[in-house]
Amino acid sequence: MGIFSSLSKIFSGSPSSASTPAADPIEYNGFTILPTPQSDQGQYRVCAQITKGAGEDVKTHHFIRSDLVANKDECVELTIRKAKLTIDQMGDQIF
Incomplete structure (x- = not known):
């Protein structure tokens, strides 16, 4: 498989449909x-x-990196x- 097909997998589809939660949410700052x-x-x-905020004020950022880990x-x-x-x-500039 070539690099371009690997890159297309990363950027195609919505991140939420391609992954499932693997741990409980962590609160941080x-x-x-x-x-x-x-x-x-x-x-x-x-x-x-x-994410940050609650209700209608919630802001969401889908965080994806190129790092691959075996475990x-x-x-x-x-x-x-x-x-x-x-x-x-x-900080808030992430959104």
Whole structure:
């Protein structure tokens, strides 16, 4: 499989339909991180849903990275670390 077909898999479809929650949501600095690793050729891609707010004011960011991890639990841990780093660096600009 070529690099372009791999890239098209990453960007096609909605992130929420391509992944399912693998862990409980994590609260971090007013944001909620929901790890949703995506299965990709026998490995797992770092992916999460980051939200902030409640009701009609909820904002959502679909967080997907190119990192692939062999173990699903390790992928969840890496996803949480990277999501926290992104929140620290970008804050509300993530939306």
